[in-house]
Amino acid sequence: MAKILIVDDDPTTxxxxxKALQNAGHSVFVAKNGLDGLTQVKTLHPALVICDWMMPQMNGLDFCAAVKADRTLATTYIILLTRRGHVDDRVKGLDSGAxxxxxxxxxxxxxxxxxxxxxxxxxxAQELKEANQKLIARNHLLESLSMTDRLTGLLNRRALDRTLPHLLRQTYSTQGDQDYLCIFxxxxxxxxxVNDLHGHLVGDVVLRAVAERLLGIAHPQSSLYRYGGEEFTCVAPGLSPTLALEYGESLRMAVASSAINIPDGKTLPVTLSIGGAIASQNNRFSDRELLLQADGALYQAKQAGRNCLQFSQPQTANRERL
Structure with a gap:
């Protein structure tokens, strides 16, 4: 049973x-003028509207235009009643949304x-709209999956490559508390x-556990990524150098403070080496340069004995993973 709205100022019409539409099995509602009709169409969301051209307060052309301007009503089918038969009049009606x-x-x-x-x-039109909505939702899901690491549930390197340039632009255009961007x-x-002695399944357990511990103490504004392999990245806006140092230490301690449970009731001590770099209004880098700064600091942390945090000096670094 279709829902149909009649908008006409003439009671006989x-x-x-x-009567004709009810006899055809439809659910019929009536409005006495265009303004009343517009109120009802927004409430009822009828499949079809039959509207007179000439009415007081709001004529049929204005009514059609108002309905079709509302995206939630865009698929409403409108039949315009008129005695006018000239082509120019029909064109006006169609252009208005009839x-x-x-x-x-x-x-x-x-x-x-x-x-x-x-x-x-x-x-x-409704079926097409629903199909498009499902397609959009599926594309959003695929986009989300393409930027999520399946093992840890963290964002992946693709997501970092997409968001880091945007975050840097925000940092360089903002004054005040957000004029720093720290990356670890x-x-x-x-x-x-770990993989050689315990196997890759245990290695996966360790990766997931590290991700969970980092998420557990992450600042609300910061983002965590699995950069690749055993590497993770944290991007934290708004942290001054002093606060960044404290935050980096808290990330390190979240992992080092207690051993990780692995299968067969065993535990495994795990530590992180962390390299940090900070971009600011007065110390600007491209996204690639900032990553190189943090990567160089990570190399310094490895050289310093591991399980420590080092911050970069403003120079790029190339190295091999220890």
Missing amino acids: RLILK DEFLSKPIEVQELTARVRAGLRLHRL MMDIDRFKQ
């Missing part, structure tokens, strides 16, 4: 239309035929030995 015309005096047989055709088109490159110490 309303009665004829309502989908079909019905000439006065009304022929019931023609009315019901045009309503059937309009409802078919409305159903097709974190590497699980001697992770190759």
Whole structure:
């Protein structure tokens, strides 16, 4: 049963239309003028509206334009009632948002035929809209999955590559508390030995546990990424050098403070080496340069004995992973 709204200031026309459409099995509502009709159409969301051209307060053309301007009503099929038969008038009606015309005096047989055709088109438009919504939702899901690391649930390197340039632009254009952007490159110490001695399944357990511990103490504004292999990255806006040092130490201690449970009731001590770098209004880097700064500091942390935090000096660094 389709929901149909009749908008007409003439009571006789309303009665004829309502009776004919009810006899055809439709659920029919009526409005006495364009303003009343506009209020009802926003409440009822009918599949089809039959609207008179000439009405007080709001004419049919303005009514059609107002309905079609509302995106939630865009698929509503509108039949415009009129005695006008000139091409210019029909063009005005179509340009205003009408989908079909019905000439006065009304022929019931023609009315019901045009309503059937309009409802078919409305159903097709609704099906297309729903299909597009499902496609958009699926694309969003695929986009989300493409930027999520399946093992740890963290964002991945692709997500970092996409968001870091944007965060840097924000940092360089902002005054006040957000004019710093800190990045930490974190590497699980001697992770190759974990895989060699305990196997890759245990290695996966360690990676997930490290991710969970980092998430557990992460600042609300910071973002965590699995950069690749045993490397993680944290991007933290708004941290001054002093606060960044404290935050980096808290990340390190979250992992080092207690051993990680692995299968067979065993535990495994795990530590991180961390390299930090800070971009600011007065110390600007591209995204690649900032990553190199943090990567160089990570190398220094490895050289310093591991399980420590080092911050970069403003120079790029190349190295091999220890």
